[in-house]
Amino acid sequence: MDVKFQDVSLAYDNSHNILNKISFTIPEGQLTCLLGPSGCGKSTTLNLISGLLAPTAGQIFFGDQDVTKKDALARKVGMVFQNYALYPHMTVLDNICFPMKMAKVKKADRIKRGRELAALVHVETELTKKPSELSGGQQQRVAIARALAKSPSILLLDEPLSNLDARLRVEMREEIKRIQKETGVTTVFVTHDQEEAIHIADQIMVLNDGKIQQFTTPNRLYDQPENLFVAKFIGSPIINTLPFADVRDDFKNVLPAGILTSGYTLAMRAESIVPASDPHEHLTLMPLMATQVQSNRFGRETSLTLNYGDHEIVADGFREQDLGHNGRPMRFAIRPQGIFVFDQTGKRIWPATIETNISPLKPTEVIHA
Ligand SMILES: Nc1ncnc2c1ncn2[C@@H]1O[C@H](COP(=O)(O)OP(=O)(O)OP(=O)(O)O)[C@@H](O)[C@H]1O
Ligand SMILES: [Mg+2]
Structure with missing residues (x-):
């Protein structure tokens, strides 16, 4: 069942809207992430x-049905929160079966279904244990099984992995993705972690300032941020941003005149800055002269801090042999993918549409610095 919001506003008090006339459709059978900084209204939306x-205003639909005035029970949603909230005195199996007991499902039927759900979330060997005898990841699996036990119309997960350690988080996000695909239940997953959202979601809704900033697939969010907020929120390391006025001259041969006049902020992804000896050099937008300030290796990755004009920028994805010497100016190249220009309001103005507007220099036109 899809979920539709139509001009929905919410204020906890009469003073200001936490959500301001938001409209969206969460598609049926997919996993949608609500992503945004702390306090932006993710849990409120959930x-x-x-x-x-x-x-406070607006309408909410489940499929064609207006559920705005229906309570939580009537909407039949399954919820999982950050803290597992299992019943401590009940076994794993009883926890999973509890919603079916409340719904007066026959004992034999609910135990059969409970075992199936336990197998789905891979806790079938823990059925007689109490929650306190389980690891955090196992407890969260049980909580998911319990939420699925009422055959929910929609599964809602509010930061379900934030109490887990880093490795378990990665493992559990893959598990949630698998469980969602196996059950096909429409799922909304709240997180403030952009990396988690990118790995798990079919599509991501970015919330900030009471508004939807962008709602699209993870890759489009990364490749085609509609505004500066999204560009800065998605991706690690954080995208380089520079006042456009300071770099306008360098870009005057590659950007249209209109962009040169109205550009306010330039943003460059770290991986868009490549060695001048890049084998795909003919695909690059333009050369860039910068001074290497520092190089850092983080296991597989090497990142460079560069001085470009008066600004410090970060480049990454370099191989050891491409590193220069600190303090020496060097020639780099910029790839067109991952370069954006925003106007004063923060709206992306270049590329206008990503697919059609990038015209890298042809091989014969490459400027040699
Ligand atoms: N019951 C409440 N009464 C008044 N204000 C509230 C209430 N619950 C939340 N708020 C406010 O509404 C805003 C949004 O809160 P919400 O819990 O939806 O944020 P969130 O995006 O889930 O944040 P987090 O990532 O920290 O969980 C915050 O400014 C918060 O202080
Ligand atoms: Mg929250």
């Missing part, structure tokens, strides 16, 4: 979907 909160 609670509006679940029916734990009622909107």
